[in-house]
Structure formats: structure tokens, C-alpha cells
Amino acid sequence: MEKNILLLFLSDVKTKKVDDKVIISEVDYENIAGDKTQITNESALRYLLQDFPVDKIFIFASKKVREKILNIDGTPKTHLQFSLERLKKFLPDDECFFVFDYDEDGSGEENLKSVAKMAGVIQKFVGSDENVTLHLDLTGGMRHINMMMLELTRLLEYSGLKIDKILYSNYKGAETPGTVEEVQNIYDLFQLMAGVEEFVNFGSVNALDIYYRNKRDNLSEPLKRLLAAMKDFADAIKLCHYGQFSAAIINLHDAVKDFAPTDDVEDMLMEKFIARIRKDYADLIFPRRKDDLRVIRWCLDNDYLQQALILYTERIPEYLGEHGVIVLSAEQMKNLKRLADKDRLQPFFYLFSQIKPQGKSLDEGRKIFCKTIKNDTWSAIKDKTFNFDEWLAILNQKLAPLNLHCPDEKDFRAQLETLAAIFKDPKLLLELSSPELNPVRKILATLDEELKSKKWGNERLKIITKFFNNKMVDDDVPDYFTGSGFMKYPKALKIHELLNEGVFAVSIPKENFLSIVDKYFRIKDERNHSAHAREDFGEFRTVDKLRRTMRDAISEIESNLPAQ
Secondary structure, eight states: EEEEEOOOOOOOHHHHTTTTTEEEEOBBTSOSSOOOOOSTTTHHHHHTTTTOOOOOEEEEEHHHHHOOOEEEEEEEEEEHHHHHHHTTTTSOGGEEEEEEETTTTOHHHHHHHHHHHHHHHHHHHHHHOEEEEEEEEEEESSSSSSHHHHHHHHHHTTTOOOEEEEEEEEESSSSSOOOOEOOHHHHHHHHHHHHHHHHHHHHHOOOHHHHHHGGGGGOHHHHHHHHHHHHHHHHHHHHHHHHHHHHHHHHHHHHHHHHHSSSSHHHHHHHHHHHHHHHHHHHSSSSSSSOHHHHHHHHHHHTTTTHEEEEEEEHHHHHHHHHTTOOOOHHHHHHHHHHHTTTTTHHHHHHHOOOOOOHHHHHHHHHHHHHHHIIHHHHHHHHTOOOHHHHHHHHHHHHHTTTTOOOOOHHHHHHHHHHHHHHOOOOGGGGGOOOOGGGGHHHHHHHHHHHHTTSHHHHHHHHHHHIIIOOOOOGHHHHOOOOOGGSSSSSGHHHHHHHHHHHHHEEOHHHHHHHHHHHHHHHHHHHHHHHOOOOOOOOOOOOOHHHHHHHHHHHHHHHHHOOO
């Protein structure tokens, strides 16, 4: 069963003197049948009652109407008492009225609390009933009250309550009948502003769809084109259909750039916001072409992290190829396209994901390095006789058949020697922030909560030992240790091998390319963790860290692009 409720701020009762006698000022309204009104808010109630019953009235009552006394016909009454008696002539049930005290002398914070409390009262009345509609009377109260009432209505709408008629009783003087006006268009401006803000910040048009849902047939062609372009772009972002991006970005560019308002009110309103859209979308739609890095950066800036991950994973190999970073002969490119077409993949993505090196020296070297760290090294460190130089010589003996060599890198030596020092003296772990522990900071950061839960150094050492023995797998080793020269970019080993075998070449320094590829595969791993809902953690445990890494990766690519 449909229910209708009315929210209003009660006005004081207007009086006048006639022959030295105080009487109520009455007002005639041309669109209300029957007697003249005796209180301001009566007009809104009677206007609604002409179309449907009203089940409840929620009333803000100021100190003035609660305390000021009227003397009409010798019977003293407060303005509130008189108003309620008058309203009950049209809605006789006492249960239909809820009066909420409002202190007009209160601070802004106190008034905001009043808004929140009234919202709670109305929400409690509505409960889970989806058939309740709120109507609003903006006629009563002080000048700033209209804003408060609109804010309250907006708050209730966000909570799921349906909003319909927004009323204002237009008094035209004693000799001219007034009119009760429906001013929903004023309230709708909130929806329009929210819609533009939503599009600017998130690339979404949900709020704009709501605002324009009953107006589309009467919109000008420039505005229709703009809204269509905005929706196409929003769909491309949500669905992450790469093929839609080019057309969506070009259409949005043209519609925004060319928008020339007519004298229609909707055009005039949108014109006030178009500069904001042009400004916030400038990096994405100007110049008039799609650029993968700009699109990915826009997704990062606007919290479309999954879309950014997908686009980065799928498009960065192609971007590097299309911009001349990856170099192939005509014959190599022809063969690569042929192979990629069979799997319906883009050629450079196929190169990154499917082409396997003939030799495996780097990968085998990685396995030897990781197993040595994970197993032999830990045993030597626990014996408290660890000697880095002796350990390194043994590792290089294992690597020599692969023509690989692990140099004596300063950071790597410090990492292992710091762990050895901890085993000799676990008291080093008592102060986890000590600079002496900086070489193994990544390990400590991973185990931070567990380590802090223990008080003594020996207890904390057991946690580190357990981490090495049980939790850290071989593939995790490069995340915690600097490693050897060939392990500087561990995620790029396969691509490094393909370069060594001449499968392709690069137009930028090899070191820079491997750094770009290493970041690419680290980010791709995170995308796979997310896409497959894996329970184990990826490298990036916070959104901020992932976002920073992706932004750094984009900047690194941009700074290494060869001149076109």
C-alpha cells in the first residue's frame, strides 16, 4: 500500500490588525479548492490532499513557534498549538504528526545534528517499506532553512527513500491569489551536480541517467550527443572492452570540444559544467586519439584499479612494440603474427607470454640461486660459522656450467651477513627499527605483526626461521634478496634469454628494457592473483603500493620511448 509523508519547517502564524483587533491573515491560492489558508504550511498539505492521502507530517518547529504566544479571541496559544489545530482540520488523526524541536539560535554543528536526527526519525518510520514517498514543503522557516531541508531530503534519498513533490507556496499579495508551485527542478540540480561530479571523478553516468531519464525526448541535439559520448565512454571503462576505447575517446573529445549550448535550460545548465569536464579529461581526450598509457593512468587516478590492471597486462607489450621499443625484422614480425593469429592473441603479447627460449641458462641459474638461498645458506647461517666469501665461491661453482656468475654485490653481502649476525645475537631483534637491520627490512616488514607480538629476540628469531622453512618458497627469494647480476630483474629472465638468443632486439638500453619488463610481470602476477581469487598474497598488499608501482612503470616507459 502506497504511503505519502510530508516534511516541512513550520512558519509562524501571520496576523494583522483590523479595527484594533488582531486577526489571522488569510491567503487564497488559485490551485487549492475551498476556504482560504490560515497558516503558511497549510497550502502544501491541502495541495497534496487533492491528489492522494497524506499519512504522516514531519515538522521542524523553531523556538519561536514553540514559545511565542498568540492572543486570538482571548485564548492564548503558541504558534505551534494554533498551527497543529489548523492542520488537524484536514488531517484529524493526532498520530499523523511528528514535531521535532529546532533551535534557530544553535550552532551550525547543532543544526546539522538536528538534520541527522530527523533523518533517523523518518528512516525509522519508513523502515523496510519500499512504498513510501516523501514530499517536501520549502515555504516555511528562515532564509537558510531551504538549504537545510534540501540537504535532509538528499540524505534521505541516498538512504533509499523515494522523493516526489517539492513544493513552494508563492504568496503574491493580499489582493492576488497565490499559487502552490512544484519546484522539483531546483532539487533536480543536486542530481545534475552529482552526475557531473560522478562522471568527472569516476567516469560513471549513473546519476546523469537518473537526472535525464524523463527529459531525453526534449533535449537539444548537442546535449544528446554529449550524453551519448559520455555513456559510451563509461561503458568502455566498465566493460573494459579495449576495442571500444578508441571510438569512445574520439567521440567524447568531439562532443566535449564542440558542445555549443542553445537557449534551452538544460543546455544552459550543462554549459556551467562543461569547462570542468574539459579540464579533468584533458589528458585523456586531448589530443584526439587513444593512448594506452593515458587511459591506464586515468583508470588509476579514478579508482578503476581492475581496469588499469587488465589494460596494463594486455596492452603494454603491444605499446612497446607499436612505439618501436621492441625491434623485429620483417620476417620475424611475419612469423610472430602468424603464430599469434593461431591463438587469437596480439603479436607482442604473444611474444611476452608464449614464446619460450631455446636455452634455459638464466632460468636454471635462478633456480640454483633460489635453492641455495633457501636451503644451503640457511643451514650455514644457523651454524653460526657463515662466511659470505666461502658461500659465494660455492654458488659460483654451481653457476659456472651455465656460463653465469654471481658477483659480490654490496647489498647482497649485507643481507646475508645481517641474518648471520642475528643468529649469533638474537638481541639485535629487540629493536626492530634499528638501522643495523635495514639490509633485511623487506623480511621484517612482511613479518611485522608477528614479530611485534613477541617480546624477546629468540622468539622473534623463531618466527624468521619458520618463515624461511615453511612460508617462503623458492620463487619468493628474489623478492627479499638483491641477488646476483643476472638476477637484478628476476621477473624478466625469460625475456632476457630471448634477447640473448636474438629472437628480437630493443631500441633502448637493454638494462632499461629489462627493468620495464620486470615491472610488467610483477604487475601481471598481481592481476592473476586478483583474476583467479587466489587466497595467498601477491607482492602488493596495499592498493597504494600497487598504484605507485604502476604509475612508476608508466613513467619509466614514457621516459624510454624512442623519438618518433
